Amino acid sequence: MGVKLVSASAGSVEIVAPTTASNYTATMPAGTGNVVVNGINSSIVSGTSQASTSGTSIDFTSIPSWVKRITVMLNNVSTSGTSNVLIQIGSGSVSTSGYASSVSFSGATTGGGTSTAGLIISVSATAANQMSGATYISLFGSNTYIATGNAIYDSVTPSAFVMISSGIKTSLGGALDRVRVTTVNGTDTFDAGSINILYE
Numbered sequence: 001m002g003v004k005l006v007s008a009s010a011g012s013v014e015i016v017a018p019t020t021a022s023n024y025t026a027t028m029p030a031g032t033g034n035v036v037v038n039g040i041n042s043s044i045v046s047g048t049s050q051a052s053t054s055g056t057s058i059d060f061t062s063i064p065s066w067v068k069r070i071t072v073m074l075n076n077v078s079t080s081g082t083s084n085v086l087i088q089i090g091s092g093s094v095s096t097s098g099y100a101s102s103v104s105f106s107g108a109t110t111g112g113g114t115s116t117a118g119l120i121i122s123v124s125a126t127a128a129n130q131m132s133g134a135t136y137i138s139l140f141g142s143n144t145y146i147a148t149g150n151a152i153y154d155s156v157t158p159s160a161f162v163m164i165s166s167g168i169k170t171s172l173g174g175a176l177d178r179v180r181v182t183t184v185n186g187t188d189t190f191d192a193g194s195i196n197i198l199y200e
Helices: none
Strands: 003-006 012-015 058-060 069-079 085-090 099-105 113-115 131-141 144-153 162-169 178-183 190-199
Touching: 058 190, 069 085, 069 178, 085 131, 131 162
Parallel strands: none
Antiparallel strands: 003 012, 058 178, 069 131, 069 190, 085 178, 099 113, 099 162, 131 144, 144 162
């Protein structure tokens, strides 16, 4: 029995089963488009990696409205000071309030940090630290986003300095379309590494 794909304009593509006991191979042309099934995009799209070697923030914008999860990846990222790294999200503009987030070292009973200005992902930062890790930001529903992540400082023993972070941002005001990586004080500058995102 064949399978027919019918478009809204009455055009169709029909896939007919072979008449003998063999398999068909369907080859799709190369391209950069996305596959959407039942309104859900199944692609994982990579952003364009940005060097985190200057400026007080790194922005990723024009994120499509269908996106349900974003992965923010840091590769040996360093800043000029001791302010911890923060991720902020936005719809139309970056939101700088309304978060509840926390970070601490794995297994530690003291220390750590919190923020209501963004999703805090580092603790005990120094200008010498180079940070690598990933934070996953997922749509919970009703423009509420949940985040969780892990990171290490490459310039110190990784096994002793695994950072675990989590957070929530409620009432974003619309579909997420931008991500900013900055610092808690907003004035320390980036001076090493690179940052990229994946979205799906």
